[in-house]
Amino acid sequence: MSSLLTPDVQIFLATAGDYEGVMAISEGIYMGVDYLPYRYHTWLKDPQRRMFVAKSEGKVVGFDSFLLVDGGVTAVVQGLRVADWMRGCGVAGILQRFCFQTLRSDHPTVIRVRLTMVENPPATMLNTYHIIHSKAVISVFISAEQLEETIKILESRVSATCDNCIPPVFLEYSEVHNLFPGSLKEEDLLPGSFLMQAWLPITTNKDNLDLMHRWKVQWFCSYPCDALGDVTGSSELHDVKVSFNVNNGIKQTNETISKDDITASTFPASSKSFLGFLSLGSPMFPVPLGEGKHRLDIDLFGTDLSFAKIHVLYQLKEAVKKLSTGGSIICFVYIEESLLAGLNGFFEGFTPFPIWSKQLVLEMDLTAARIS
Numbered sequence: 001m002s003s004l005l006t007p008d009v010q011i012f013l014a015t016a017g018d019y020e021g022v023m024a025i026s027e028g029i030y031m032g033v034d035y036l037p038y039r040y041h042t043w044l045k046d047p048q049r050r051m052f053v054a055k056s057e058g059k060v061v062g063f064d065s066f067l068l069v070d071g072g073v074t075a076v077v078q079g080l081r082v083a084d085w086m087r088g089c090g091v092a093g094i095l096q097r098f099c100f101q102t103l104r105s106d107h108p109t110v111i112r113v114r115l116t117m118v119e120n121p122p123a124t125m126l127n128t129y130h131i132i133h134s135k136a137v138i139s140v141f142i143s144a145e146q147l148e149e150t151i152k153i154l155e156s157r158v159s160a161t162c163d164n165c166i167p168p169v170f171l172e173y174s175e176v177h178n179l180f181p182g183s184l185k186e187e188d189l190l191p192g193s194f195l196m197q198a199w200l201p202i203t204t205n206k207d208n209l210d211l212m213h214r215w216k217v218q219w220f221c222s223y224p225c226d227a228l229g230d231v232t233g234s235s236e237l238h239d240v241k242v243s244f245n246v247n248n249g250i251k252q253t254n255e256t257i258s259k260d261d262i263t264a265s266t267f268p269a270s271s272k273s274f275l276g277f278l279s280l281g282s283p284m285f286p287v288p289l290g291e292g293k294h295r296l297d298i299d300l301f302g303t304d305l306s307f308a309k310i311h312v313l314y315q316l317k318e319a320v321k322k323l324s325t326g327g328s329i330i331c332f333v334y335i336e337e338s339l340l341a342g343l344n345g346f347f348e349g350f351t352p353f354p355i356w357s358k359q360l361v362l363e364m365d366l367t368a369a370r371i372s
Ligand SMILES: CC(C)(COP(=O)(O)OP(=O)(O)OC[C@H]1O[C@@H](n2cnc3c(N)ncnc32)[C@H](O)[C@@H]1OP(=O)(O)O)[C@@H](O)C(=O)NCCC(=O)NCCS
Pocket: 029, 079, 080, 081, 082, 083, 086, 087, 088, 089, 090, 091, 092, 093, 094, 096, 115, 116, 117, 118, 122, 124, 125
């Protein structure tokens, strides 16, 4: 398939043979933490994804792709890039319009398009897109030599500030499917009712959960009751057992207290309004930045700082288990704005990797958009 759009730019379906060309225009993108070099061939095999290259005089000058999500009603555009010597000439616009035309002709069930950006969109984009969500981003570089010490420091910081936090539980996928609606309320944790999984904005639709299962995304959860500890007992009993079954360097408490002694202050103040907490850890992957360097994306959902810290720690420790000796990590944590100052303090003293400070989600109504 090809389509002549300007005298010297044509759009083609991307092939495995275009890999080198796409990599040649990607050099330096995202300060060396680009995902495309690692994902390109896997993406090509994904039946839910279409990938396109723009070529000029036979050379790749642009790339774009979309992934069908939300059970086929939404397309997420990902990976857009244009060769630096061709920027500002309209190639990105051409690629995107080609994606939209393909969606309309080949996937008529798709009614909306989403994409993510790292800064406010140009005014012209807001004619067709609107911003539906935004999160803050914190990123740190942890070298192989610093890894062990970093985890120790984070453990001690969790221990110092999360007296009564129960550690998050790892969720099996059968549990993920029952999470909403269940013990957690989607509207409490997921503003706008969609998840962000490493820059992919999707709903909690079953197909999306299955996708994440295939990608081995790691779910940790803290239930609303976790802030209270595990309170066992009944109204006939005089005593209740309050167990904060916490380990891994985090304060241990397992004591029985008289029922009469239980007052509102028995439990952490945050527990009364604690709505639960969720985190997604996307499997680490090697990035072009350098030998042994890996990128780890951790998405946090919830507004409780203590739980945010303990989730980061657990996701990081889980990821490190799979890291080969000598590997280092660029860790990105995506959070609600309200957690920014607190989590910056959590990472104080570590090497920042200042590339993105925010994550914006934009959405467009494909049925209403005028695409020329
Ligand atoms: C962002 C980038 C692709 C723009 O390429 P470009 O060829 O200079 O852009 P164009 O001249 O075609 O004009 C930009 C068009 O794309 C839109 N656009 C700009 N940035 C965009 C983005 N990040 N995502 C989607 N659309 C974008 C503009 O609104 C404009 O649309 P219009 O033609 O309908 O007015 C290019 O600068 C690039 O490759 N940057 C590095 C990679 C990157 O940051 N990619 C964005 C991922 S969020």
